[in-house]
Amino acid sequence: MSAIEGLETAHHHADEHDHHHEAQSFWQKYIFCEDHKVIAKQYLITGILWAVIGITMSVIFRIQLGLPDSNLSWLKPVLGGWISDAGKLDPNFYLALVTMHGTIMVFFVLTAGLSGTFSNFLIPLQIGARDMASGFMNMLSYWFFFLASVIMFASLFLQQGPAAGGWVIYPPLSALPQAHPGSGMGMTLWLASMAFFIVSQLLGGINYITTVINLRTRGMSFDRLPLTIWSFLITAVLGLISFPVLLSSVLLLIFDRHFGTSFYLSDIYINGEALPNVGGSPILFQHLFWFLGHPEVYIVLLPALGITSEVIATNSRKPIFGYRAMIASMLGIAFLAFIVWAHHMFVTGMNPFLGSVFMFLTLIIAVPSAVKGFNYITTLWKGNIVFTPGMLFSIGLVSLFVSGGLTGIILGNSALDIQLHDTYFVVAHFHLVMGAASAFGLFAGVYHWFPKMFGRMMNTTLGQIHFWMTFIGIYLVFIPMHYVGIAGFPRRYYQFTSYDFTHKFMDMNMFISIAAIFTFLAQFIFLWNFFYSIFKGRKSPQNPWRSNTLEWTAPIIPGHGNWEGEIPAVYRWSYDYSKPGAKEDFIPQNIPYSQTPESNFPHENELIAIEKVIESQNFNDQFKTHH
Amino acid sequence: MYIIIALVALVFIVLTGVVISRLQGVLKSINKTDSDEVETSGNKVNGAMFIVILIGGAVSITWSYLHAREFFLPEASSIHGRRTDDLFWFSMGILTIPFILVNFLVFYFAWKYQHKKGHRATFYPENHKLELVWTIIPAIVMALLVFTGWKAWSDITAEAPRDAEVIEITGKQFNWIARYGGVDNNKLGDYNYKLIDAQNEVGIDLSDENSFDDFTNPSEMHIPVGRPVLLKIRARDVLHSVFIPHMRVKMDAVPGMPTKFWFVPDKTTADMRAETGNPKFDYEIACTEVCGQGHFSMKMRLIVDDEATYKKWVSEQATFLSTYPEYLAKVPENLKAKAMKYVPAEAATPAADSSATSAGGAGASSSLR
Numbered sequence: 001m002s003a004i005e006g007l008e009t010a011h012h013h014a015d016e017h018d019h020h021h022e023a024q025s026f027w028q029k030y031i032f033c034e035d036h037k038v039i040a041k042q043y044l045i046t047g048i049l050w051a052v053i054g055i056t057m058s059v060i061f062r063i064q065l066g067l068p069d070s071n072l073s074w075l076k077p078v079l080g081g082w083i084s085d086a087g088k089l090d091p092n093f094y095l096a097l098v099t100m101h102g103t104i105m106v107f108f109v110l111t112a113g114l115s116g117t118f119s120n121f122l123i124p125l126q127i128g129a130r131d132m133a134s135g136f137m138n139m140l141s142y143w144f145f146f147l148a149s150v151i152m153f154a155s156l157f158l159q160q161g162p163a164a165g166g167w168v169i170y171p172p173l174s175a176l177p178q179a180h181p182g183s184g185m186g187m188t189l190w191l192a193s194m195a196f197f198i199v200s201q202l203l204g205g206i207n208y209i210t211t212v213i214n215l216r217t218r219g220m221s222f223d224r225l226p227l228t229i230w231s232f233l234i235t236a237v238l239g240l241i242s243f244p245v246l247l248s249s250v251l252l253l254i255f256d257r258h259f260g261t262s263f264y265l266s267d268i269y270i271n272g273e274a275l276p277n278v279g280g281s282p283i284l285f286q287h288l289f290w291f292l293g294h295p296e297v298y299i300v301l302l303p304a305l306g307i308t309s310e311v312i313a314t315n316s317r318k319p320i321f322g323y324r325a326m327i328a329s330m331l332g333i334a335f336l337a338f339i340v341w342a343h344h345m346f347v348t349g350m351n352p353f354l355g356s357v358f359m360f361l362t363l364i365i366a367v368p369s370a371v372k373g374f375n376y377i378t379t380l381w382k383g384n385i386v387f388t389p390g391m392l393f394s395i396g397l398v399s400l401f402v403s404g405g406l407t408g409i410i411l412g413n414s415a416l417d418i419q420l421h422d423t424y425f426v427v428a429h430f431h432l433v434m435g436a437a438s439a440f441g442l443f444a445g446v447y448h449w450f451p452k453m454f455g456r457m458m459n460t461t462l463g464q465i466h467f468w469m470t471f472i473g474i475y476l477v478f479i480p481m482h483y484v485g486i487a488g489f490p491r492r493y494y495q496f497t498s499y500d501f502t503h504k505f506m507d508m509n510m511f512i513s514i515a516a517i518f519t520f521l522a523q524f525i526f527l528w529n530f531f532y533s534i535f536k537g538r539k540s541p542q543n544p545w546r547s548n549t550l551e552w553t554a555p556i557i558p559g560h561g562n563w564e565g566e567i568p569a570v571y572r573w574s575y576d577y578s579k580p581g582a583k584e585d586f587i588p589q590n591i592p593y594s595q596t597p598e599s600n601f602p603h604e605n606e607l608i609a610i611e612k613v614i615e616s617q618n619f620n621d622q623f624k625t626h627h
Numbered sequence: 628m629y630i631i632i633a634l635v636a637l638v639f640i641v642l643t644g645v646v647i648s649r650l651q652g653v654l655k656s657i658n659k660t661d662s663d664e665v666e667t668s669g670n671k672v673n674g675a676m677f678i679v680i681l682i683g684g685a686v687s688i689t690w691s692y693l694h695a696r697e698f699f700l701p702e703a704s705s706i707h708g709r710r711t712d713d714l715f716w717f718s719m720g721i722l723t724i725p726f727i728l729v730n731f732l733v734f735y736f737a738w739k740y741q742h743k744k745g746h747r748a749t750f751y752p753e754n755h756k757l758e759l760v761w762t763i764i765p766a767i768v769m770a771l772l773v774f775t776g777w778k779a780w781s782d783i784t785a786e787a788p789r790d791a792e793v794i795e796i797t798g799k800q801f802n803w804i805a806r807y808g809g810v811d812n813n814k815l816g817d818y819n820y821k822l823i824d825a826q827n828e829v830g831i832d833l834s835d836e837n838s839f840d841d842f843t844n845p846s847e848m849h850i851p852v853g854r855p856v857l858l859k860i861r862a863r864d865v866l867h868s869v870f871i872p873h874m875r876v877k878m879d880a881v882p883g884m885p886t887k888f889w890f891v892p893d894k895t896t897a898d899m900r901a902e903t904g905n906p907k908f909d910y911e912i913a914c915t916e917v918c919g920q921g922h923f924s925m926k927m928r929l930i931v932d933d934e935a936t937y938k939k940w941v942s943e944q945a946t947f948l949s950t951y952p953e954y955l956a957k958v959p960e961n962l963k964a965k966a967m968k969y970v971p972a973e974a975a976t977p978a979a980d981s982s983a984t985s986a987g988g989a990g991a992s993s994s995l996r
Contacts (some may be wrong), residue, residue: 091920115834166917172882173865173918180919266883267820270800270864271831274821281867282881288898316740317748325758347868348879349860349886352784356777361778363769370765371758373729378757380736382749387673387741395677395737402729404724415771415779416715419708419875422868422915460668468676479688488872490915498924499911501872504698578748585747 032143033196035136035477035560040121041453044446046149047113048530051524053153054104054483057097058370059520064089065501068495069293071185077440082161091494095164096182098492100156102167103190107197108152110300110438112145115239118303118445119232120277121206121453125551126226128217128568130561130622133210137203144200148193155189163190168293169262171285175256178271183304191250198247203237208236215622217550219570224589226549226574229322233305236301236332241338242295249288253255256280270417283348290341297434298337301332304441305401308394310574312376313548315391316383317585329375336365346414347421360625362412365406366445382583384578388545389463390448396439396471403475405431406481422492428478436474443470446530451544455557456537466525473519480512536547548574548588566622569614571607634761664928667742668909674741681734683725698870704894704910704931707880708875714779715727718772718951728916787889791855794848796912797829798860798867798880801921803826803912805848809840810942810969815859818957821883823863826951833948839966847928848912850892851937868916873899895931 034037060079061069071087072079083092120138124131132138145568155162164182165174169190177184177310195213212233215227225233255261256277264278264285313320320326342358343349376398407429410416420426443466450458489502495507496502543552554562568590582599593600594608645887703709740748752890795806795815806829808815816831816838823830831838850856860869862880868886870877900908912924915960932940946969948954958966 013845032696037916091923095917095920095922168753170866170916176865266881269820269823270866272825274823278883281884283884317742319752320751321751322753322758324753347877349881349884352780356780359695359776359780360773363773366769367762367765370725373763374761375758377729378754379733380733382751383736383740384743384746385669385674385737385741386667387737391918395733399730399733402733403726405724409722409769409772410715410718413714413718413776413780415711415776415783418783418877419711419715419872421877423869464669464673472680475684480691480695483691483698487695487699488870490870490913493915493923496927499908499913500907501700501911501913505695508695508698538647575752580749580750600819616892 004252027165028421034137034139035133036120036132037453037558037562038122039138040117041115042142043112043120043145044453046146047109047117047442048105048490048527049494050108050113050149052527053099054109055520055523057104058103059517060089061101062516064094064494065496065508066516068497088495091452092164092181093161094494094559095166095180095492096186098159099164099169099182100152100162103152103163103453106167106296106300107194108145108149109466110442111201111239111296111433112197112374114438114442114445115232115303115443116142116145116204118228118307118449119204119236121541122228123208123211124215124231124234124559125214125452125554125562126549127215127220127322128550128563129211129215130563130567132207134207134217138207141200141207142204143195144203148197148200150195151189151193155186155193158185158189159187160184161184164278168286168289169253170289171253171256171282171452172268175253175264176268176336177257177271184446190256191257192251195247198243198250201243205236205240205243208232209240212236216615217567217570220589221254223324224570224573226321226324227309228303228549230304231302231309234330235302236584238295238299238334238337239304242292242299245288246292249285249292252288253285275548283345283350286345287342289336289399290344290597293344294341295334295337297430298333300438301401301434301441302333304397304438304444305330305446307441307445308397311388311390311448312379312392312398313575313577314545314586314611315386315388315394316379317386317577318379318383319573319577320375321378321381322371323573323575325371326375331370332368333365336361336368340365340412343412343414343417346417348491352414360411364410366409369401369405373398373405386448386545387466388461388462390446390545390549392464392471393444393447394466395438397444398469399471400432400437400440400474403592404429404434404437404478408433413583418487420485423485424488424489424491428485429442430479431481432474432478436478441466443526448545449551449555450530450533450537451540452551452554452558454534454537455460455540456533457540457544458533460522466522467530469522469525470519472607473515473522476515477512477519480508480515484508484512500602543588546584546586548576548586550589551586553588553590561623568619571606571611571614646776670742676736677737678894679732684730703873703875703898704808705874705876705890705892707779707890708873710782711875713774714796716776721768733928736761753868757900784888786966787857787887788855791857791889792851793857793859794850795829795859795861796848796880796927797862797863798914798918799828799871800865801914801925802845803848803867803869803914803925803927804843804845805927806831806841806843807941808837809842810944811840812837815927818861820863822957827947827954829863831862831947831955833966834959834962836962836965837947837960839962839969840946846946847930849932849937851931852895852898852931852992853891853893853934855889855891857887860886860888865918866916867914867918867925868914870915871910872913873910877915891933895933897933899931921983 070091072083073087076083082090160181163186171373172181173179174187212229252263256264262277262280264282265280268275309320309326340362342354342359343362345356410419411426411429447458447463484505487505540556542556550568553568570589571592572589574589578585579587579599587596592611593604594611701714724767793808793815814837817835818830819832820830822832829843831841860878860880863884867880868877869880874890874892876888876890882897896910900906912927912929914925948966949968949971952970955966955970
């Protein structure tokens with residue numbers, strides 16, 4: 001930073017800035033980079049690679065479940081000993097696949113890949129900052145995530161297989177290596193990887209919060225922040241409060257596994273031996289785990305909802321309906337997210353009174369969620385909708401969010417959860433509402449901000465085809481899965497042949513598997529489109545979606561520091577689309593009211609007076625302050 | 628079924644074809660200069676697709692539901708089960724309304740308000756009245772669902788009636804073991820996990836006289852029809868979960884923390900065989916908490932008998948002590964006489980003798996472990 005220290009004029013700054021950039025070596029520029037945009041891309045690419053692995057796993061176990069008679073010998077070159085000589089999948093490895101699919105998708109794809117990518121990329125660009133508050137911590141955050149990824153990836157190649165107790169890794173199964181091969185070295189690596197992952201999330205989260213609070217540009221008050229930034233801020237707060245609890249539960253589990261403590265273990269007789277541990281409680285782990293685990297659902301979902309708000313408003317050419325209600329409902333969801341965790345534990349033997357309390361709190365979440373759903377719909381109403389791929393995925397998200405969220409009202413009802421707990425009904429529910437909906441948010445974000453990331457456009461038609469195949473595929477997979485759940489099929493079963501009551505729906509399971517394979521194949525359209533467009537895509541114009549937010553005022557490919565010259569000041573909210581009287585159907589945030597007298601409302605005319613004040617402020621340009 | 632698969636395959640092939648044909652056009656247009664207008668390629672087609680999906684989705688969901696219905700579980704065989712089932716379908720019925728409404732509006736608006744050249748969207752940033760309405764209506768509906776759910780939940784989880792038939796079920800990798808209070812006193816004896824061994828699978832503590840007539844069964848559980856059954860649930864090694872789908876019963880089995888669940892089964896196995904028309908019908912107990920390799924096959928047969936048959940079955944069971952008379956050695960001296968009653972005569976004598984000669988039975992018990 002010394003090269004740019006103390007520079008005063010914008011012009012000089014830009015020149016020096018470019019000079020500074022060229023001096024960076026390859027390592028500084030692409031590997032150990034402190035630029036938020038590069039870190040965002042690192043998160044995105046890593047996330048995509050993990051998604052390919054995670055979804056491939058789901059296809060393998062869907063083949064096992066839906067086409068149980070198929071001969072899997074063709075997978076032998078990849079899976080080796082996990083496929084028996086008869087071409088059957090090993091039951092232990094089936095559990096490992098289920099576990100790793102969950103872990104990878106929840107943490108590495110939808111937490112790191114979604115929040116990591118877009119919080120990093122959009123926070124500085126949309127609030128008008130040169131970079132994150134601490135570029136170094138931000139870099140560390142990615143590399144801790146990378147380390148976590150390497151460890152988790154390595155665990156896939158262990159002789160005994162990776163962790164296999166379900167992504168929730170309930171002890172005692174996860175604590176006792178003698179209980180399952182996956183609870184040996186695989187679980188050790190899982191725990192180590194998660195510990196590093198949590199460190200990464202905390203470093204990132206502190207940065208997001210600090211940046212949003214401290215580095216907003218002139219005039220960017222909280223009530224002018226785009227909803228994306230609100231969602232990233234709230235998500236980061238959620239993560240900061242809940243991830244340390246997961247770390248503590250992970251540490252206690254490590255103690256139980258390696259140092260002979262009894263936090264989670266009591267009265268256990270296994271493999272012909274009564275263990276000395278007494279006094280621990282497996283339920284304690286579940287409380288600690290779900291204290292993170294439930295907010296985690298919203299850590300995954302809220303950024304997707306934030307992205308959707310932005311994309312829907314832009315492409316409906318309308319202001320988001322109920323901006324304040326949207327913020328209030330996100331805050332409400334975030335608050336409630338911390339006091340509903342035990343709805344995952346209704347049938348664990350927890351005190352039934354506690355169950356009633358958690359049922360009540362859980363069902364309250366439906367109210368702010370409903371508000372969000374209705375607000376999206378009203379935003380579409382009387383819009384002028386452009387079906388960019390980003391917009392299609394956002395509309396799809398609303399549909400999936402509502403369809404999946406409604407069954408949450410069933411599962412949050414403790415009396416109904418007795419029968420449905422740990423059946424495919426739950427699997428269908430959370431895949432729709434948090435899995436697919438968040439993935440759609442990720443897709444919407446990639447399609448929408450790809451031009452800003454790479455200076456090129458992704459192909460629209462391919463994006464639209466990708467959307468329809470994915471959208472239809474997701475519903476084809478998860479609607480039938482509700483039926484399987486209502487019929488009582490338990491989850492995490494290697495096969496359904498052992499019981500009479502699961503001796504049906506063979507064709508339904510086959511249908512689900514084929515639909516899953518279909519959806520999986522559709523993702524290759526996206527992969528091709530994504531990687532092809534990075535290099536060969538059409539060059540992006542300055543503001544391809546004619547959007548209001550600040551990132552589109554930066555150069556098409558922003559350099560380090562994002563804006564050449566002064567950071568733009570902000571005079572209005574980001575949703576002045578189709579304002580009556582305005583020349584264009586959008587007015588970017590950096591246009592003062594004094595320039596748009598034809599479209600100002602009376603109370604906005606009053607704001608013209610304070611524009612001078614806003615202009616004269618210059619608090620937050622990091623590159624201008626002396627160290 | 629194969630028709631559906633063929634259909635899906637066909638859709639996929641057609642879409643692939645579309646992709647390839649579009650791709651060529653796309654590759655040609657890649658270097659086109661960009662205009663200032665918003666790009667709206669394929670807007671009409673995508674708008675129309677929403678209507679296609681709306682209609683297609685409605686038809687397929689209705690059809691698939693009607694098709695799937697016959698494979699759902701038969702009417703619940705327990706009193707609380709029918710209550711939760713009614714509540715489930717009642718809630719699902721209510722939730723179908725917003726499901727249809729929201730998806731209809733999303734898809735319909737997407738189609739109706741698609742981009743038109745020269746048209747401008749309506750600037751409509753808020754309406755507090757409207758927002759209040761759709762905050763309050765869900766809140767009222769939620770209050771209704773919470774109340775009905777809470778009533779059912781508190782009844783189901785209330786203390787079991789005093790006359791309940793108490794049966795212990797213990798989960799282990801990978802089967803269930805049922806233990807009954809016994810042929811005579813019908814009281815479960817104490818247990819201790821440290822007493823578990825190859826024969827004494829649930830750790831029956833023979834220093835408690837209630838345990839003398841206890842008997843266990845690792846493959847079948849019999850319960851009487853028409854009166855409350857209280858399951859005392861334990862786990863030996865890792866978490867398990869007792870799941871009786873036809874009874875709508877589920878409760879985790881936790882090592883170190885006994886749990887319980889009571890219910891009133893009111894259809895015998897014979898009733899169900901008649902009702903389902905399946906002479907081989909059997910109630911089953913499954914495990915729903917992942918517990919390792921054999922998780923998917925932790926099956927126990929559950930037989931619901933009428934009262935007389937159940938009584939008869941219980942009286943015919945061999946107590947633990949009669950199966951393994953050597954455990955007599957673990958019975959404290961002062962209770963030996965009582966315990967002898969449950970030990971077959973020919974086995975009792977040598978066992979009693981050996982323990983009497985060894986020093987207080989301690990030596991014998993350690994050799995048994």
